[in-house]
Amino acid sequence: AQSVTQLDSHVSVSEGTPVLLRCNYSSSYSPSLFWYVQHPNKGLQLLLKYTSAATLVKGINGFEAEFKKSETSFHLTKPSAHMSDAAEYFCVVSAFISNFGNEKLTFGTGTRLTIIP
């Protein structure tokens, strides 16, 4: 079984300051991990993904995340927040469904990021 915990339901930062969105995971297998972003009234969009290659993963719009197996964490960071970053962010872990060898995604509960002008 797999699960993911997003440690903050809401994060507020000032424009131009660093962003840190925290995520811890649990998985019986070697996990694949993702961050998705959802802007208001829009569908979810993939921000970045980790699939057992480099532990530091770079995504779109200047975001990156580091996979730390010893801490079972996959925190999302950005050096300098922009107003357009205001959105809801979901940390996601994948696991295989044994019957069909396919993966399914388990979503965290989301972190709403607010940018203060």
Next chain:
Amino acid sequence: DVKVTQSSRYLVKRTGEKVFLECVQDMDHENMFWYRQDPGLGLRLIYFSYDVKMKEKGDIPEGYSVSREKKERFSLILESASTNQTSMYLCASQSGRWTYEQYFGPGTRLTVT
């Protein structure tokens, strides 16, 4: 460009009605998924399909059924809508069995009164 469309952005139905939510993808993807999104609960998987006429239950299938008669279309059916099914419903598609990115539609906000 990848595109997943959902038949309605907003829908209001009465308790006991049969409700159909439609999802269409134009990417020839094998896999399609239905989620519901509720505040504080994230996205929860209702049903998924890895092929035409094939369906599998997700984490919360009770009160729902699905239909996939054509590769590009995946329908979610609420047999008898109830107020606890008021939610945002998201459809997603995915290519093949070993790739991971899911492409999401804009969502349907369903209100059951």
